[in-house]
Amino acid sequence: MTVAKSVTAPKIKKQSQAKEIFKRFVKNRSAVIGMIILAILLFAIIIGPYLTGYSATKIDIRSRLQFPSAKHWFGTDDNGRDVLTRCLVGGRWSLGCGILATIISAGGGIILGSLTGYLGGKFDMVVMRFLDIIQSIPGLLLTIVISAALGTGFDKTILALALGGIAGYTRMMRSSIMRVRDEEFLEAAEAVGCNSVQRIFGQALPNSMAPMIVSITQGVADRILGLASLSYIGLGIQPPDPEWGAMLNVGKQYIRTYPYLIILPGIMIAITVLSLNLMGDGLRDALDPKLKD
Helix, strand or coil, X not given: XXXXXXXXXXXXXXXXXXXXXXXXXXHCHHHHHHHHHHHHXXXXXXXXXXXXXXXXXXXXXXXXXXXXXXXXXXXXXXXXXXXXXXXXXXXXXXXXXXXXXXXXXXXXXXXXXXXXXXXXXXXXXXXXXXXXXXXXXXXXXXXXXXXXXXXXXXXXXXXXXXXXXXXXXXXXXXXXXXXXXXXXXXXXXXXXXXCHHHHHHHHHCHHHCHHHHHHHXXXXXXXXXXXXXXHXXXXXXXCCCCCHHHHHHHHHHHCCCCCHHHHHHHHHHHHHHHHHHHHHXXXXXXXXXXXCC
């Protein structure tokens, strides 16, 4: 009977803690609004292109530069393509690229930050000095340089955005690991024979992930803005594939005569980034209420 209690107690504790975090998150109206907006946006970009009845890439010169109407709710671009359809399909590229780039950069940062934070010593010093050099370069400029060196394309753009974000995630993970590396549970893990890998990734890492979860959520928004910036200057997703930054670049030359060409892509970027930031703030407050402003 005693053994059963010792086995089930941690599970009950974890479930109650997760439930408490969820309750605090739901109580945050801004976070819930952000989650709802993001859910609607995801539904629209997944289902919407199939409902509009238009292709995002097929050129129709006869429909060129038509103002918003019942046929084309947000008008057509300079090649006669439906702007609404292109924005919805562009959301797939933007969100997909933002999520994948964040996963890669956060994954690299978590591994490197965990090792440097726990092991310390010369390894930590060498890695940190290298990251100091990397972070001395403005983030967007570094991303542009990497993208220009790798070339254009979806996979190369993801890699450029991911490499530019690893340094920040590494520092955050390192600081989180350093706060727990002297805790008693790690000493206990060492006493029962756990090796360094087990102590780092089995004990220290799970207890240091709260700040990273918040940063990853907001990091997706940063990568979406980075992708839009790259595409705006011609280094991101290439035509004929639609992308919000590239659509803004095309629309800027018609800003006085056909302003609708930049309104919808701009709104899509703003709404997506806003919803992700609201969710990130809500997660921050839910995971650690003491950080609430």
